[in-house]
Amino acid sequence: MTKQGRERPSAVVRGRMTPYLYLLPALLVYGTFLLFPVVRTAQFSLYDWSGFGPATFVGLDNYAGLVGDRRFADAIGHSLYLIIFYSLIPLAAGLVLAAILRRGQVKGMGFFRVLIFMPQVIALVVVAVAWRQIYTPGGTLNQILGWFGIDSDRGWLGEPDTALSAVGVIGFWVQFGLVMLLLLAGMGRIPNELYEAARLDGANPVAEFFAVTLPAVRGEIATALVLTIIAALKTFDLVYMTTSGGPGSATTVPSYEVYNRAFQLKQVGSASAVAIVLTLIVFTINVFVSRIGEERRALR
């Protein structure tokens, strides 16, 4: 009798569907504003449609058209190249600088944190306009090079061999603050005792970094990578505002292709196909990256 003393949960609560009832409100919002557009985009990608007027069902033709589409392949390549600037360099530089700051216990840390994070807060359109001034033939960059005796009248965004890297540098400047902030927060949580113990064992700063700091911020690294890789792959505003994908097609990226095809060329089907492929790529890469993060955590 002792066990039966507790009242049995009602049929509703025990019902198999009950957990889904809790999900429902969130699912409705998520479904309306996220899933539905995605599914609708997937559907558009099966049609030949100019954005208004009648549409023709063409099956997978839009996807078949992307195979061997030089511009699309270029765009994917460019966005992968941008990952170096958006993710890898900020991460490497951020780790080193954050570790140094952590060791130094710098005064006025809050102020610097605001300063470092600033690029993230400024609207990207403003960022792009400012950097365009820096990169013009008579711009700030060439002036600075001039101080060092390098005479340059290069238009950095206008030459195919520098344009993409020039866009990448802007991306680095924007993303660096975010990565830095994440890492600083992560490192701030490491108890000082760990460092003291390491020092007692005779670790130098480099060994300390690899033995204590790095393992402690794995989670932050994974988060930073996921966020910045997504940002790199779906870059649009920077490219749109700086080069419009030019010169030629030297800086075009998948998101710019989506915009261009949908709104300039009025090929909504092809644009949707690009969008779907881009979504899949972002999804795959991030499943991969977060897996690494998870596995490492499991090892701990």
Next chain:
Amino acid sequence: MRRRRLIATGIASALALGALAACAPGDSGGAQPTNGPASSGEVTTDIASLGDVELTVWDQEVRGSQNDALESLNKAFQDKYPNVTIKRVKQSNDDLQQQLQLALSGDDVPDVAQVNNARGDMGQYVAAGQLVDLEPYAKAYGWSDRFSDSVLAKVRYSSDGKTFGEGNLYGLPQTGEIVGLFYSKSKLEALGAELPATWTDYFAILDKAKAAGEQPMVLGNIEKWPAFHVFGPLQANYVPADDIVKLGMGNAGADWMAQGNVDAMTQFAKWGTEGYFGSSPNGTDYDPAWAEFGKGTGVFLPAGSWVGADLEAIMGDDLGFMAPPAGLDGQLATTGGTGIPFAIPAKAKNPDVAAAYLDFITTDEAMKIIADNGGFPVNNAAELAPASGVNKEIYEAFDKVSNEGTLLPYLDYATPSFADTAGQGFQEALGGQRSPEEVLQAFQDDYGRFVGE
């Protein structure tokens, strides 16, 4: 196991959503548009007899001088016909063109709207039967006497929308535009050069300027479209104007790979790769570029009339403007066009009043009002030109080219994708990334695909 179950649920809900979204894109189930009064044949120009009418006008003349001109014209129209009330809705051109696209496929349309000439806009609406064919009104009001043929060609389409530049009239423009050569008088003088009478003269002055350490021309082409305004006039030196019109309006019968086009593109690429536009036209912004010209960089600025007023404010009397020298076989031709034309939607409630309005805002008196307000009238530009200054030269050049020569279409009118194709191609030619032939092949592919349809 768990994961697989999650995926299965995901797919199931995706399918469910797909079912929700099952109707094909673009299904409006709407009624087929009719073709306006042209089909019924009768038009009237007697507006006073039509009783009280509210005329809805959607325009994009929001900038100072244009706004003032249209305001006073609207007032004068209402004074002339007290039974008509104009309901004016003004917005930026980008907003207007986007709204129109939606509005025209519905039933609630304005009586008058400014519709962009290009195939992607006006051409598409004509093909869908969404605009009134203005031919009957043109006869009633005598519009073909008022406008030059070269100007009206920019608002003519065949009734199926396939041919651009010929056929029925679908809109009337109020203002003009012309691309030509701005120049610095003092710099020309310093080089000991006269204004070029031929393209050969022009090339010689450019070489002279380069040898003297001046930047011969100014171009900021990071946005891709400014190069159109350099290549367009240059092309007329090598290619018959008729062929350029076919290429530019996307009509069959011309060839981008023709020798003339190869020569033009080769010359254009040479200018880019040999520094005639400075070190990096593709890395320079359009607006700062012409502002730099105003401050003393470069001898010539190939550009549209719209930068004239601002440049004059910087350069004063030193600024000059000329139509490009006569091209092949002495033909007078350069890129130019009209402001956004006013059109009448097929479902407009008061097409007769709308047509009277179109007539009213393009009369000789209206042109004078536009000029008095500082605008660029599409008709009688030479008479209405100010007594001096760069606008005098611009208006006279436009008047001469539109009446005696050919106003060449903007090349991006050609096909829905040509702005993209050519924008990319011009940059690649300027930067020497691709040969003139390769670039032209891309142009021909785009054009050929379109006219082949």
